[in-house]
Amino acid sequence: MSAVELIFIPIILSIVLSFFVRGNSSISKYIAIALFIYLLDFSLSLFSSLPSSGYLNLGSYLNVKEFDFILTLQVDKLSVIMLVLTSLLLILVSLSSWTMKNQAMYFNLLIAFSGAIFGVFLSTNLLWFFIFWELTLVPMYFLVGIWGSDRRIYAAVKFFLYTHVASMFILLAFFLIYKESGSFDISVIKEVTLASPVLIWWLLFIGFAVKIPIFPFHTWLPDAHVQAPAPISVLLAGVLLKMGAYAMIRMVILLLPETSQQYAWVILALGVITLFYAGFMAIYETHLKKMVAYSSISHMGLVVIAISTISYAGLSSAVYEMLGHAFIISPLFLIAGFIHHKTGSWYMKDMGGIMQRAPYLSAIFILAGLGALGLPGTMGFVGELSILISAIKAYSLWIVFIALGSMVAAGYIIWTFRRVVYAQMSDIVEKTDFKMNPIEFLALIIFSILIIIFGLFPSLLFDVINPAFEQYKFLGGAL
């Protein structure tokens, strides 16, 4: 399949399937897995054909010159990394949804989502980028609203509305960019000096800040995360938030580097607030999944701090941390969801002593938790260290206090271990049978392997990520 077919065939396929495959039929599931494996293969194959700098052109379609409304598909290293991450996560999410109820529609929606999200990372025309950006909301709305827990409808509508309002700022910014540059294409806009960069910068920043999410625009996420079914929380944390960070790097930092430098302090300040605020909220939470959700936001704060350095090293480490965050937070969400599914409770006081009943599960939980607090040997450590170094390079030594964020993380993670994994066995846990579907367990094992491999051998990833920013060495600060 060509790139454009990769976007549209899943969308059409999911609509067609929704008329023929109903209820608990698993046909969609197998189609979805086959499709996602193909997507992963396709994304990996793009690496070899990428030019050393600039974009690889994958064709342009639906040409409407008068409005510069052209579906231009181009990838560079950054977008290919995101494509690989997305398709990998989609496979793992499918595996961990193996026993989902009402499967046919669930996987149909996942298939539609895959098309839209590929559109986001493939298109360099801003208008088409926006179209796919918004389109990802629709399957997500249904996935949260139908398969979520008790307050799913509230969470789904809030998620849809909140992020949609934010997108309106983005669209306005894109319109202003088009007016001032005469083009919607990123590669053209980069060469043009815009007339009102400050206005555009703020509109874009607010729009993308909601998606990442940056304090004070984060309030939709805890609700969505908690109410969504666990695999969808993984998609939210692993793909949707990354979409925000990707767009922040691509559209804000790289498109408007001077203005970004001017307002780097805003990004930094909000990033630091996000890191600590979400961290302290996580300490306060006794709701297991909410704790994980705040921990996820807190880690995105680190990514934002890395982005705020606007340096070669900072962007590289931001991307590394994005991948690390995806692999570390995902198993935490899956396990939290699984425990709730089995025990019927979200609260830590009911979960004591899981270690004795489900040792393997607890081991993975501990591993991912240690990754989240940045234990050496996991991806978390490398991510936090490289962000710290790049921040010190950019802002001098006073910034070192962000390392305290890691201590806050240690606070909530270790306390959670105490309350959930090791504490006295609660009655509920005693009565529960923690048997997990082997395929769902396989997904967790893959996550753990990824956390350790890339933690021990970070160069495997950095060798891929660094070249993505090679052309931005002018921003300064090599790692």
Add this chain to the structure above:
Amino acid sequence: MISAFVILFFAALMSIALHRSVFLKPFALLALGIASFYTLNSVGVFLHGFELNSSISLFELILEIVLVALVLHEDEDITITQTLFLGAASILLLESSTLLSFVISFEALSIISIVLVSYIKTKEQAEGAIKMFIAAALATGILFLGVMFYVIGGGDLLKPISSSVTIFQKIGLFLMLAGVFYKLTVVPFHAWAADTYALVRHSHAAILTGVAKTVVAISAFNFFDSFLALELNLSVTLLAIVAVLTMTLGNFLALFQKNLAKILSYSSIAHAGYMMIAFMAVESQYAKDGILYISIAYIFMQTAAFLALDTMKKQYDISTLEDLKGFSKQNITLSFFFTIQLFSLAGIPLLAGFLGKAVVFYAGVDAGLWYVVLFALLNSALSVGYYAWIIKTIYFDKLEVKERFNEGSLVTVAQFILFIGTIYFGVYAGDIF
């Protein structure tokens, strides 16, 4: 021009003879088919006061396609005849280029709409029809007052609006705009619309909001754009206030409605507000494309939404959000079409509603009105609230009744035609520009 109008007009006359026969629908469809064939193959001036350019002929073609869907959906003979009449009047209005032809065809359309809704069966329909009648009479009065001022000021009825206007002509033209805005349901001339659209039969409301409104919007834009460009300072201020009021009011009132038809009526008012942005942005070269695009998107989605509502009302007795609970389990096909059209109304991408709004809003930005556009964008985001709530009711809520009916296959075909239109213009914009 003349050919499509003549065909539709005489087909409408002849269709009266075919009432109560099975041939009525095929005959109407045939007439629409021939008319669209002639629409495709005729561009130029045919008669003094009427001319057809390529963008209007595109819209006429789409109008005829939508009329096909309306005829397919309809099961009342009298409405089919009136649909054809309305199509003929619409074509006349779309092509009018002088003041006289504009006023005459505007009134023709207005009268046919009144006749359409005055086929009354219930008390509610009577209320809706009366409200519409009074509003239309008032609009006519204001329009003719404007014409009078225009003529007193030395205007020529047989020519398009000239590039230099006297103060009397200016007053006259603004009054005429007010008359037109009655039909477009722009605040403060909107009050009748919410009731009429919600109270008359839904298939009639589909024609009124979907077809008549877009036709008026496009022809009024084509007719008044040169004048608005002339009076930019005044018109932009005035229209900006009107537009922001219209969309904000429409959306906020829609948020609090429980009746589905009311929600769609208020959303129709809100859309009039979005269309106003094109009237403000006449300077921009995109304004014309914008009003054309949003009208094309709107004619598909609003007609389809009201037709879906008509089917729901007739076969499932659904009129409020409460009744709609779990509808997806009752009729998955209609739910799907309805949902897609609602997403389109909400401005979700890959559907015509998004691109329509996008082009109009871009025209606003292009004319330097980005703050009005910001308002419009936030409004559009707000509107997702009630559309998403309807969709939530359809898909997420539990079904309480277990009855299941099947609507006629023609109804599904009609929905399918409109669905294809929404999708096509959501992906491919090449025809518009």
